[in-house]
Amino acid sequence: MKFRKLMKRVQGYFDQNQRQRRKQRKDIKHCLKKLRKKQKHLEEKLLLSKHPDEQQELKDKIALLKQQRQKLLTVLSNDAT
Numbered sequence: 001m002k003f004r005k006l007m008k009r010v011q012g013y014f015d016q017n018q019r020q021r022r023k024q025r026k027d028i029k030h031c032l033k034k035l036r037k038k039q040k041h042l043e044e045k046l047l048l049s050k051h052p053d054e055q056q057e058l059k060d061k062i063a064l065l066k067q068q069r070q071k072l073l074t075v076l077s078n079d080a081t
Helices: 002-013 016-048 052-080
Strands: none
Touching: 002 016, 016 052
């Protein structure tokens, strides 16, 4: 490992803000995975559903999940810069 890379890594261990951002990014990624899994589950349920009321409710939930995932992706991409 080169000296600069080693120094950045060591400084990262001492820099509390950087540790918090790294932990937050990890938590956001975890939430994104859970939301994606839930969305796929609801989409499968939607395909099997035969009642229009239930279908509309599932569509609303899926739309909400998509919006929340998009917001988290925006936060994640803004944090990377």
